[in-house]
Amino acid sequence: MAFQFLKKAGMGLMLAVWSLAAHAEYAWNFPKPVTPMAADTLLVHNKFMVIIMVIFVVVLGIMIYSIIRHRKSVGHKAADFTGPSTRSQVIWTLVPFAILLYIDFILMGIPAYHSVVLMEDTKNDSEMVIKVTGSQWRWQYEYMDGEAQGIKFVSNMTTPQEQIQNKTEKGEHYLLEVDNHVVLPVDKKVRILLTSNDVIHTWWVPAFGAARDAIPGFLRETWVKIEEPGTYRGQCKELCGKGHGFMPVVVDAVPEEQFKEWVASKKTEMSAASAGADKEWSKDELLTQGKAVYEKNCAVCHQPGGQGMPPAFPALTGSKIVTAPNFDADGKLMKDSHIDRVFNGKGMMPAWKGTLSDTDIAAVISYERNALGNSMGDLVQPSQIKALR
Amino acid sequence: MTTQTHEGHYFVPNPSIYPAILSTGILLLVAGFILSITPDRDQTLAYLATPGKGMMLAGFLAIIYVLFGWFGKIVGESEGGKYKKWEDRSFRIGMIVFIASEVAFFAAFFGALFYMRVISVPEIANFDPQFTPYKDFLGTWPSAGPGGTVLGTEYKVPQFTPMGAWGIPAINTLLLLTSGATVTWAHWGLLNSNRRQLIIGLMMTVALGIAFLFLQGYEYHHAYSELGLTLGSGAYGATFFMLTGFHGFHVTLGTIMLIVILARSMKGHFTADHHFGFEGVAWYWHFVDVVWLLLFVLVYWL
Amino acid sequence: MSTATAAHHHDDHPTGIMRWLTTTNHKDIGTMYLTFSLIMFLVGGSMILAVRAELFQPGLQLMQPEFFNQLIGVHALVMIFAALMPAATGFANWMLPLQLGAPDMALPRLNNWGFWLLPPAAILLTAPFILALFGIGDGAIATGWTFYTPLSVQGGIGVDFAIFAVHLLGISSVMGSINVLVTIFNMRAPGMTLMKMPLFAWGWMITAFLLIATIPVLAGAVTMLLTDRHFGTHFFDAAGGGDPILFQHLFWFFGHPEVYILLLPVWGLIPHILSAFSRKPTYGYKAQIYSFWAIGILSVVVWAHHFFTVGLPIPALLYFMYSTMAISLPLAVLFFCWIATMWKGSMTFETPMLFATGWIILFGIGGLTGLILADVAADAQYHHSYFVVAHFHYTLFAGGIMGIMAGVYYWLPKMTGHMYSETLGKLHFWLTAIAFNVTFIPQFFLGLAGMPRRIPDYALQFSEFNMISTIGAFTLGLSQLIMVYNIVRCVRGGKKAEAKVWEGAEGLEWTLPSPPPYHSFTEQPVIK
């Protein structure tokens, strides 16, 4: 055990030294900025770092000088001044005060003022608005205006459990990969509205220099104007429960034309999906779709096999709710029925009506009723869900 | 066990078991309370509620036992002449600091009231009209919020009538102000060695305190049964009941303390130049009084 | 402990466990506080070692995310409320009567109660872990030490336990503060005016004021959390007109002053050590007192720098940024005075002095990084990243715990009557200082490179630094065992300590024998 640890530690140290050299470029400082705000923050940060390092070295220097010169072992006799009483002592005492006054409010204070104003300037000249909604533990995106208006999707982490549990090799973008990237045009000022469905999350992409909390029931905003095409990755950075480490943000910044193409293709995809909601789905179709939805959205809590993690997260296998009918004799949806629970949530259980499409909800409910050890035999059709909206 | 000093002897009490029992009692009380409220959120833990209630009771009894024992001991020491000027000054400073900490406690709730009324409610009403989820919510006070689904439970905005200032609350203000005067009058009696005035003054104060509590109880009943105003009535209900409730709790404590010193006065305790027990309680009562005035203005009136 | 050695005619107290349960003696109570603090330091440290082990490599190896979240929150609560604060209160109990020339603390029974509230609080904090083992509830509070709503509204039974633990800790702190203030105002030896009082007493006085002003606000905040959880109020919930950010305001109105509550006693004690080992009077006694006041006052008006990213209006952002930066001004004065105390002295470097000088440098790093955190725009990047974690361990571990350790070595001979082992002490210092930097310097870089805090698993580019940090943390933890051993050895025996243990030490506590008699000053000294 101890030997193992030492071996690991030694290897770690070697690895570390090696990789410090290799990754020096990103590991020591903020990532390369791609928005005006990030550029500004990096500038401010670098400037402040230099300032505090100078203070540190100067003060440390004085102290070390004193430690070397004024010690008993070199025979230094102690003075007995107490001060600050003489004029020069008072001045000396006020010098660090004055220096810091200058640094705080002039050297650091003025650039900081400009950055704040820049950071909060979300509305002027903004060319596009998107809304980001945090929920445990995924981000939802909605395009609020322009040609992209109405595009709406959820973005889930795709890193497989096997990699997290160390059963398979970790991929290149371990923990920082999602199924649906947000696509934004470059060189356009995008106003980003933020809110949340449950607890506070923070939407953060380091390369954008933008981080803002998503607060349930409130609207917050920030903005980005990405200057270079590319794929940018970030993470939620407000503790939001057990999945906090697993809700990445991935943004694709693309040139204007490509963005238009993406919008067009997304629109077609959406109209196909809504057409799908009206058609009658077969059992196989529903269950295949449902399995996918389940594994992506529900398995975190209810576990892949449906056994849940009682007492926090109930088992779905044999659950009273899953094995009960959804509609009463008059065809009305019953309270605390399976559909009601998935649609509207309760306590820790999220309400999925805002997050999943009609098809997905219908599919996952059908799946739960006919798999995971349950065999109710009935199916829920997307049109039935659509009718509830 | 006393110590020779320039100011005379400073009294250092003998070892005492009361603090340890008190802490144990408190531990039982709060742990029991936690267990007894578990079913609120998690039905699978409902079986803890009964043992929880038992623990609460045991803790409560331990606390009561200590209160009697500890305070009894202090009274005994005081009457036994252990406390001189020097000790007396310690108690005074201690009491002032303690009341200061109580002020800070109430400040938290006044802060919450201020924040909701001046900041959060208007903010919720004033989001960008293009995107706001609360289209027809007006940020006027009193408010129970815009409603919505919170952590999976739907909250429907309750209809309620806010509490007016000029009925019972105004009477209660008068009661408390008068009681502040009567306790001061009693103090004068004490200072002039007029024991009759002291006792009558205290009796009136106790009576006024009880009348206040009675009226507040009635007011709460009225709020719940007729006005539809409950703890769950959003921002207004929460701040209203928490502020007035904690205040009422302090009035209750104050009244009990007043009854104790009334009994002590009747037994002939306290002299014109040695009566910290009386003064401590009087200060506390004035503090409760001032908090009420703030409540009256900020919660009921404005 | 050796103060038990009999033969003083006042020593008529019970023995065995009853002595400790019932004591009204400031030294006994001080000893209990310090022992409790040491135990809880080891408990809190063990928790975070488990966390660091999990973070040794990417992927989940040892624990589930929920348990991880519970460990970090309880680590922080234990370290702050049950290790650092009781250590400072322990010193106050031991040393204030000695330094002020008083027979005891002013309110001895209350003092005892103040201590005996702590073990129940510690039980409440940790009990949910044990209950969870028996299938009751889902473990301790998993929201971090900050209780942020609505996560804490959503959480399980552990949150309720933590709420009441905070209540008890709060009552304990208020009782402690009452005692300190009364002792300072009423028990000083004749002739010792406030402006002749030792700096340690001054630091504690401001600490006590801050505690009185802020701890009850925290109590109020968690009470609102409790009613939101169980009694249907909507303080922190937009649907009812409340606001989760209200909780953050209330929490940090307490939370920011809290960091100075933790450090003011240390800022009071370090000058004593610097002056003793430089054999030179303290420089700028008055300037330091004014700085304490300035820090105390400023500390209650800067709280929102902990949540710049929630979207405050611009004027609020600017106000909180500039007022936060202003705190560096009095601190610059303090740093100047500390170094001026050493300047032209005749220094020797016994363990307390090593800790004190090392402390200046390491706390300097913590303070300077705090200064840049105050910048709103850059804070969007720093916030909730490991950069902040590194900042506050430089202030809390280096600034707090290492400062307390300096005090432990400085006063241990006085308290026990024996000298500790200087060799082990020095070894402890060097190992601690080095391992500490190995642990936390990488975290600055992790933060800048974009690693958020409070995550159980991280992206691959953060692997190497995390590995180094974990190795540092384990070394740091093991090094503390040296101190534990040294203390135990010193309590049990060793070279006899003089009354005036250190050549250059000044103050009333050094006029009493080591260890001091059971009742400190039977005759109050007169200060000229």
Ligand code: HEA
């Ligand atoms: C004891 C603890 C302590 C202390 C003293 C401080 C001191 C300071 N802190 Fe820190 N801080 C914390 C504990 C502490 N902090 C904790 C625990 C958190 C995180 C809480 C959480 O989220 O969980 C935090 C977080 C925190 C934040 C929020 C970051 C974020 O979450 O986004 C900010 C922002 O402004 C900040 C600022 C400051 C400032 C300006 C000081 C100032 O007081 C510093 C003043 C000091 C100086 C300016 C140094 C002056 C030095 C010299 C002049 C020379 C020195 C050099 C040598 C001797 C070589 N702190």
Ligand code: HEA
């Ligand atoms: C006084 C306060 C204090 C102290 C002393 C410490 C001490 C330490 N802290 Fe802590 N810490 C906080 C206050 C403190 N911390 C706070 C407020 C947070 C924020 C929590 C939150 O996010 O809510 C935090 C969070 C925090 C994190 C971030 C967790 C996260 O965000 O995911 C980390 C990570 O490395 C960490 C590490 C350490 C380490 C390695 C020590 C070491 O210094 C500990 C050294 C001591 C020991 C290790 C114990 C002694 C030895 C033994 C028990 C013997 C056995 C040892 C072996 C067998 C090796 N701390």
Ligand code: CUA
């Ligand atoms: Cu979402 Cu953290």
Ligand SMILES: [Cu+2]
């Ligand atoms: Cu702070």
